[in-house]
Amino acid sequence: MSMLAIDGGAPSHPGSWPSWPPAASAEQRALLLEVVESGAWGSTSGPLCQRLADRFAARHGAEHGIAMTNGTIALFVALRAAGIGPGDEVVVPSYTFIACATSVLLAGATPVIADVDPEHLHLSAETLEAAIGPRTRAVMVVHLAGSPAPMDELLRVASRHDLFVVEDSAQAHGAHWRDQPVGALGDAGTFSFQSSKAMTAGEGGLIVADDPELSDRIWSLCNVGRERDGAWYHHARVGWNLRMTELQAALLLPWLERLDDEIAMRERFVDAFRERLAERDSGATIVPDPEGTTRNSRHLLMVDLGADIERRWVAEALAAEGVPVDLGYPSLATIDAVASQSRVVPTPGLDARAGRVVWLRQHMLMGGETDAASAATAFERVLGDARARRQLS
């Protein structure tokens, strides 16, 4: 076996990876120029934000869409619009971005940090059920990494316990569960357009929902408590200015036309990577999707190293090979800032798996099949070396 790059050998992937976000397309430039020249960029109820909200909702199988500042605020607003606040509990998975817990705290409610399934790392009927207590009013289902959560079983448990279901789809624009887009499978679906996401305007957020009254409350909370047809200084409730701007909508609208192509591109990378990993018997595998997934939108790729290997060393050696990986989320249960204000359920499922997982980021998945092949080579070389030298099984 040739020498690892970390020991002075040649790297498996010497080139660069595509950057993210990509440069603005001709369509984005044209729409930006149009909105700047029209003067409508200053509008608090501009046509582009409304068009984005409508088209994004239709695209995700929902009746209504409301654009807003970001994905964290979208989670907060969805909870507040459902009347969730002090004294209420919201179940969140332990393996997710911290915004899932901080948005619950912002709403004045208590996060319940739940275990995840050790196979697919999503909430399951079992882990959700184990987290529910007498004050639990909602569950935040996260479509992690572009992989839809197992909605059949989660909706069944939620319905039995009368829970409001928020789908955190910040990583799952265009993902499908049983051929249905995510977002409108539960009560409210939230999306983020922060710069790392599959569609981005630098920042931004959006909620899709079917219920007209819920969506009117969401709109009102984002518009200082106004009502859609009400007077400017009539405030029906406490709300805030959480609006998106026309400039952001101008960047996002054209993206709807290319989202499918970009998902297909990332899927081709993942197919090639999976095939090569298997051929080379590296021991690494792609973390599987729950049964019922019909389209993973491939926000990022979670790879199981296959053994309790020294993950930090593996990540360093992979970076030297030109394949930088991420160690992924720490369990929310270990982040004292939120765990100290949450109810924490034991998480044996997450603890069994998360320490073996590394992530390939979305911008890498935008690479071609040659990139996928050299990434798989890097895994094979590094893991082979780790097993041989460190005598790990």
Ligand SMILES: *Cc1c(COP(=O)(O)O)cnc(C)c1O
């Ligand atoms: C990015 C993200 C958020 C927060 O979105 P922002 O727009 O950055 O506030 C929430 N949940 C998940 C799972 C995310 O990945």
